[in-house]
Amino acid sequence: MITYELALAIGFVVLCIFIITALLLKFKGIKIVIGALFIAYLTAVAGITLFPIIYDIPIEYSNGVTWYNYIPFNTVISGIQQSGLSTTTVVQFLGNILMAVPYGVFVLIFMRKKRWWKMLLLALMLPIFIESLQLVIGLAISNMYRNVDIDDVILNTVGVYAGYGIYYLIPKKIKNMLSA
16 A cells, blocks of 8 residues: 555655745745645645555445446435435535635636636646546556546536635735735
8 A cells, every 4th residue: 555655755855846946946935835835735635635545455346336437416416315414425525625725726826817718727627637647546556446536526626616716805915916
């Protein structure tokens, strides 16, 4: 099993490279802080969505359960039907949304010209990348240790758009400082 520590180690290396590069290129302090926070955020997302990678214990699915879902809202609806609004269902639903909110804020901080089609593309990029990486890792280790689910993509995209909304609530003075 590959544990969360790998995500932390990779995140730490990327953070060090970023800080050294930013200092050499003489980035302003706020840019370094925002960049470092973004790397820390992506490290946390990787830790949550990809790790641990279980390759030594085969995962077996039965009773019609599969490791993938390509039908929108199928997992959400079946989760509610099976256990109602249980803690697990609510955490799964809200967790997927809330996890992506900071990404939406960071995207708009970094984006110079905010165009709707760029925002849509970037909103879809993170969740599709996560689900694709889960699929590729599962196929590579011949063990589908994570479920690949279109509902996750939809809920993460909602979260990114919530982050966009939060960004627009930030006072203009602070936004100017962040993107300067």
